[in-house]
Amino acid sequence: MKNLINITLVVFTTIILTGCKKTDFSKSRLTGLSFNDPKNGNYIRNSSFDGQKPPLGMVAIEGGSFTMGQVQDDVMFDWNTTPKKIHVRSFFMDETEVTNSEYFLYVQYIKDVFPPSEEQYKHIYNSVLPDTLVWRKSLGNTDILTENYFRHPAYADYPVVGVTWTQANEYCKWRTNAVNLKKLIDKGHIKNIFESDTTRNFFDTERFLSDSDRLFEGDSTIYKRGVKTRNVRKRGAPRPARDAFQGRKITQADGVLQQKFRLPTEAEWEFAAKAIVENREYNNIRGRKKYAWDGKYTREKNKRHKGNQLANFKQGQGDYSGLPGWSSDGSDIPFRIKAYPPNAFGLYDMSGNVAEWVADVYRPIIDNEANDFNYYRGNLFTKKQINKEGKVVIVGSDVAVQYDTLPNGSIIPKQLPGSIKYIPITKSDAAFRTNFSQAENADIGDGDLNSTRFYEDDEDRFATRPSMYNSPKKPRIERDSINGRDKLINDAKKRRTLISNRTRVYKGGSWADREYWLDPAQRRYLPEYMATNYIGFRCVTDQLGPMTYKKRTARNARR
16 A cells, blocks of 8 residues: 555656746747857856845835825925825835944945045045034033044944935945945955955945956956856866866846945835834725824833833923933933834834935925836936946046035045946937936926926026025135135025925934924935934845745734
8 A cells, every 4th residue: 555655656746747847047948049158158147046135234125005195284284295105116124224333334444445644535534424513502511422422332333323415325335335345255256355455445346247357456366256157178278276267257147246225215215114014904004104103102002111102202392301210212312223112014213213314305295196106306317437448437547536515515525436437328318218308307397497487498598597496506615815725605695495406305203303203204304415413324225026025925914
């Protein structure tokens, strides 16, 4: 009987295996040409992609549709949080804000890579330092925070503040390069350049993919191995040295490198903060959320922690933490990360602690009729600058490092040395396209020529008319004829608004805000070059492939 069962199982398995056609990823199913074969052109196909794991410190946010906008009374009567239906793609998001210790790592790295003692780098280090003077108050004893909040170990796990939108955006770019560099070292593709005193500087992900021969100051010995391919060695040819580079160079098609880190869009941030998955019952949403957690109140309902505040925010006039000995929220300034319960996505402090920069340029309305799919305002479409030899232009090598003077007097590099030079696309690049028509899209449909009553003007005439969003313009630097020093000349013209194409949205309440601002739908704005002691940030990165790799199950939030 046992033998009969075994024979039956063997026959049944054979039938199944015979009936199923296994996909052969080594050949093109339409042409028969081989992939990754030096004898057949070495055309690339990587079939090993089976989903993305969340990057370090991040959680997966499954995308979908949600109602973006207010859920309570519009007490400000500004009508800029009108509800609208938006779809958001899946992405990964930092479970906490970027902390002082993590940002301090970035500051140290930049100082090491671009020493301020060298003339060509003298402005780079200062451009990434957070503004610690945001803690000063004319009528307050807060200098202890000015001197200690960023660097002292007591605040290492507190969210970094005093960071402008521009600085937060640059941190995201650096993090992309740092993560990819560490990944390539760990996988054995390149040597550990941190052990070298001369070449630990030059790593840029885009340059590694586009122009790796000139990376690391042209030192090709740093590359240990590429992607493994079939070895084809001609008869009589010498064997390659043990330390010689083997395989082929890594490309984007190999899926080895981490996708870019960036600031979340406003729609992504609000979607992640609301975490409507816990309000979902099958294909319906039961109620709308006022906070990052489920419920109408800011205090804990469970018996063990009943009465404790669920976020760090200002309770009332002069009440930042509560009574001594019985603190309402545990902190009178930003508090350490993960001090309060996470929301349904596993994200901490999406309401309270510090507000957070998002990527969008601010406008009073969000036009979901123009685009209800992954909405974002602020696109600047660029392209790599190519020289006469057909190679990408490298900042600091092919062209000089260019600096920009901000309205507050800060000097920042437009692009870091060693990176690829990017320039805005031209009109010819966008010719005959139906999806976009220009490089700068910050004011598209809201302040540009076609959105005003002067739509019949030509571009030159329109440029002479008053701007719809006429915030202070870029300052200029003039040399003082008396002492020979440079002085900053700001725009002294009286203005009606601070909104411009350089005004960015920030979301979420903070330790210094009242409960009203804890609502994820609320939105405020500030020029991208300004910093405060209550705004921090966190990063996101895109998820590739399906919206989710999880098995679909029917979930009922009420059970």
